[in-house]
Amino acid sequence: MWNWLKTLYHRLGSPKWFYQITGKWLPWFVAASLVLLTTGLVMGLAYAPMDYQQGNSFRIMYIHVPAAFLAQSVYMMMAAAGVVMLVWKIKMADVVAQALAPVGAAMTFISLVTGAIWGMPTWGTWWMWDARLTSMLILFFLYLGVIALREALSPQEVAAKACALLAIVGVINIPIIKYSVDWWYTLHQPASIKLTEKPAMPASMYLPLLFMVLGFYALLGWSVLLRARAEVLRREAKSGWVRELLKDK
Amino acid sequence: MNLVKKTNAAAFCRLTPKKVNSPSLMAVFIAACRREWQLQVRRKGDLINPLVFFALVVVLFPLGVSPTAEILAPVAPGVLWVAALLAVLMSLDALFRPDLQDGSLEQLLVCGYPAAPLSLAKVLVHWLLSCVPLVLLAPLLGVMLYLPFQAQGVLMLSLLLGSLTLSLVGAIGAALTTGLGKSGVLMTLLVLPFYMPVLIFGTGAMQAAIGGHTALAHLALLGALALVALVLSPWAIAAALRIAVSGE
Numbered sequence: 355m356w357n358w359l360k361t362l363y364h365r366l367g368s369p370k371w372f373y374q375i376t377g378k379w380l381p382w383f384v385a386a387s388l389v390l391l392t393t394g395l396v397m398g399l400a401y402a403p404m405d406y407q408q409g410n411s412f413r414i415m416y417i418h419v420p421a422a423f424l425a426q427s428v429y430m431m432m433a434a435a436g437v438v439m440l441v442w443k444i445k446m447a448d449v450v451a452q453a454l455a456p457v458g459a460a461m462t463f464i465s466l467v468t469g470a471i472w473g474m475p476t477w478g479t480w481w482m483w484d485a486r487l488t489s490m491l492i493l494f495f496l497y498l499g500v501i502a503l504r505e506a507l508s509p510q511e512v513a514a515k516a517c518a519l520l521a522i523v524g525v526i527n528i529p530i531i532k533y534s535v536d537w538w539y540t541l542h543q544p545a546s547i548k549l550t551e552k553p554a555m556p557a558s559m560y561l562p563l564l565f566m567v568l569g570f571y572a573l574l575g576w577s578v579l580l581r582a583r584a585e586v587l588r589r590e591a592k593s594g595w596v597r598e599l600l601k602d603k
Numbered sequence: 604m605n606l607v608k609k610t611n612a613a614a615f616c617r618l619t620p621k622k623v624n625s626p627s628l629m630a631v632f633i634a635a636c637r638r639e640w641q642l643q644v645r646r647k648g649d650l651i652n653p654l655v656f657f658a659l660v661v662v663l664f665p666l667g668v669s670p671t672a673e674i675l676a677p678v679a680p681g682v683l684w685v686a687a688l689l690a691v692l693m694s695l696d697a698l699f700r701p702d703l704q705d706g707s708l709e710q711l712l713v714c715g716y717p718a719a720p721l722s723l724a725k726v727l728v729h730w731l732l733s734c735v736p737l738v739l740l741a742p743l744l745g746v747m748l749y750l751p752f753q754a755q756g757v758l759m760l761s762l763l764l765g766s767l768t769l770s771l772v773g774a775i776g777a778a779l780t781t782g783l784g785k786s787g788v789l790m791t792l793l794v795l796p797f798y799m800p801v802l803i804f805g806t807g808a809m810q811a812a813i814g815g816h817t818a819l820a821h822l823a824l825l826g827a828l829a830l831v832a833l834v835l836s837p838w839a840i841a842a843a844l845r846i847a848v849s850g851e
Contacts, residue, residue: 492796492799495792495795495796496796498792499792499793499796502789502792502793503779503780503789503793506780506783506789507782507783507850508850509850511849511850512782512846512847512849512850515846515849516779516843516846516847519779519839519842519843519846520779520793522839523775523797523839524796524797526835527796527797527800530800530828530831531796531797531799531800533800534799534800534803534804535799535800535803537803537804537807538803538807
């Protein structure tokens, strides 16, 4: 098992193998995300019981919570890929990091927008300077910074290393930012309306959420692999195997 | 056997470095500080412009919001801090670029001494020369914004501690964007999210002082942030400088 993982890890480091192996994985991710998202959405939107306080508006949770989950974990993945890139100089890690950044930014944006839509019926306002909202907004800006840095730096290797470093610095800073924003919130604002604390959710409410989270992860795998494969083809456009591959089509 | 060992030792002897009286790291650090001091003192424009920028941004607020004391006094801590933060950011933009252009940055990286302490020397001298004047200017602008008198000391102290963190963290962004011709907006985009904790604790200290409480907790946190930045950011700055130089 360990050896199998090790060879897989080394194979994934080569562009050609990466392209071939992920090509086999892709249908599984597609199938998993389609099945999980459909069951999750149908169960969540149609069959889950209504919340006794928020009525039907709580159902946006089935989009909001998975997106917020991914928004945070994608940044961690990006930094992990950055460490792999800087330590072992594996270029494929940079391809994955490059593919992760826009997806993470999109997830953060989705969680902010759905949060605002959810906020209107429950809090009575689109936006509140709540600690969680604020740190999410800062996370969004961190993503935009990484994307902008990659756009600006010209040789690919330099952009790769710089983005990896920025992602790592960001991961060290995220707990500090989160802590300070929490401190600021308790300092400046009286605890006004809060999200109703999660009461022990019934399984009919909780299961769809679980499906949606897993489905979002599968969707992340799908979209990141698609982006990474396209980027591999773009970077390796001059190599022999890509030419052969494109000749067939 | 013994003979083999001896020849082996002889073979390796040539590889051991010849003893030369190379100066200690501390001496090199001090020399780097002196060089940096002289260079920055001679570029007077780069030292004065951030101060003028600071004053100008502060002047915009009475014009834009309201000149009355009832409105200006409550927002004074935030205005002063935001203006100071932006001024520090602006002043950092040209920290490494001249060195990259004249090649001395490469010399810093290949000279055989660790790059982190040497880049720390640059940032520290920069902090002394452009942030300390900012701290001295701040109370004057505070008076113009009707900042209560009891908050003036905390303003200076919090700016002094906070600007060290701002300089160190901002230098990472400056190093990352050194290779670009003009990087003002990009660097702002990269660095500002990391500045938010400093802003929160800095204004928090002043709010506490205005409210008649002790600002010690906030100042302690600002000091903690400065110490963490002092320990960690030189390594990030050095790594970023290596990346920037390799891209040239």
